[in-house]
């Protein structure tokens with residue numbers, strides 16, 4: 417049995433009761449920590465809380481050679497832990513299909529996700545979001561401009577864009593850097609950079625930071641520690657504008 421268990425957004429208090437019971441009774445517990453991360457805890461903290469040893473997986477362990485996970489799931493109850501909701505903006509559909517092809521029973525225990533938390537924190541209406549995109553850390557000789565094309569296409573349809581920010585081993589992209597990269601991408605593509613952004617830090621924590629404004633303003637804003645995410649809003653509905661004025665300093 418392979419069960420994908422969502423950890424929610426920030427700390428140990430974000431897993432569901434269902435998820436917690438499953439993990440406590442699992443025969444093996446794996447943690448995928450490369451698509452998202454719970455910044456309000458760490459692996460030893462999770463091990464103590466769940467009373468279980470946790471095997472931390474690299475991307476290759478899941479996407480290229482998941483035999484260890486599948487072998488354990490063929491024999492017993494396996495918990496596959498993921499930050500947020502397990503199937504939102506991750507690549508775990510492939511693992512679930514591989515398990516099904518191997519005759520292994522699977523299920524999902526859902527949890528809160530950044531994709532819905534953003535709507536509550538910003539007041540931007542969930543049905544007005546278009547395709548989302550991710551901004552990666554640029555590498556030597558590699559500076560993709562696809563994210564700004566997604567933003568431009570969404571703006572043309574009056575849709576908001578959710579912009580996920582890169583996570584690497586010990587490196588987390590923050591809102592000001594993401595805006596600077598998006599502006600450089602816009603310049604390279606010869607399009608206008610976005611006029612308005614909403615930056616969000618540490619959704620799910622006791623003190624999330626939510627700020628709306630121009631690129632110049634948000635590049636000077638102190639958002640505090642990661643994780644961070646960015647939204648490029650389309651033309652605002654009056655209610656969305658009011659909400660951002662009240663809760664995000666617009």
Ligand SMILES: C[S@@+](CC[C@H](N)C(=O)[O-])C[C@H]1O[C@@H](n2cnc3c(N)ncnc32)[C@H](O)[C@@H]1O
Nearest residue numbers: 452500501504505529530581618619643644645
């Ligand atoms: C690829 S998405 C994975 C989403 C996850 N499966 C979920 O449902 O929440 C991960 C990105 O979302 C953003 N993110 C996730 N959790 C966050 C949080 N608590 N606060 C702010 N941004 C967050 C970060 O930009 C991070 O790089």
